Amino acid sequence: MIWTDVLVCALMIAGAVVAVVVRSILSAVILVGVVSLMVAYLFLRMGAPDVAMTEASIGAALSTVIFLIALARTRGGA
């Protein structure tokens, strides 16, 4: 384990905790997307490129966008 992995893990945990605590739903959604992207990086580092691609394309991109659309269409977008 090299120091970038440790850094990514620390950022991931921090991002996840902040996503739970933060009041703004928009920030929480973005943070969850960022955490997802870091998970994808970790999957890649652990030799699972298939899972990393799924996580990056569906977890980080499409889920975030779907959350954002839902947020914009409900009172959360205010």
Place this chain on the structure above:
Amino acid sequence: MIGRAVTVVLLLCVAVLFWYLATVGTQTELGSVSGHYVERGVVENRGSNLVTSVVVNYRGLDTLGEVTVLFLSVAGVAFVLRRRRRGEGDAGGTDRGPGAAAPASELVQTGARLLVGPMILYGVYIFVHGHLTPGGGFQGGAVVASAVLLLLLADRKRELPHGLMSWVESLSGFGFVVVGLLGLAVAGSFLANRGVLPLGTWNRLFSAGLIPVIYVLIGLKVGSELAALLDVMMRGGEQAAAVSHGDAGASTVRHESRVDRESRERGGSR
């Protein structure tokens, strides 16, 4: 108080579980089934990507189930949003909805014009080469759907070819089942890979028998489903907004009063 106690107990249970998992350790040797997959997978399927040969061949029935789950969830979203549109039309039809937003910026429009083609090409590449390189139908389909999303973000008025998309979606789902039944008829088991198509040379594009065929079908299906999902989610509100603007007075007043009430309740609970 009781909720907090339950939370603490649950957290303790999770801690014990993780401690147990950490002390027992992970499995370091292959079991009989996984050993067979790893040792015989390349010989039996001629697919360079072992993950694909597990996902599409050995666990092909699970993949058919996954595709069905995705189809049902997209159908559910479309059903709910259509219903709301035809109903009273208060599905969040605020002015801040994505449908009523200002046109996309120059940057997004130019970027979309440059990127949509390569993105679709890359998605197709991922699922066509699913048996050779990492990735496959689901990932490639998601990339294709992201390209469609960019298209929709750049031009909100753009009409997607719904008829074509639903045909592609239905035919690829149907094709998956037909390929499975072909295996049943020719090789004796559902979704069998040997004997239906020649296995070909290892590490070539035309190899691994039916695996690339199935992954292309899955890619088309997932891509069109996710694109339709994004389109319904972005477009459903637009129609609702149009409806609620039609009877402007009543619905606006109702909406404002709802917002006021909610903000008051939130203020009170704080």
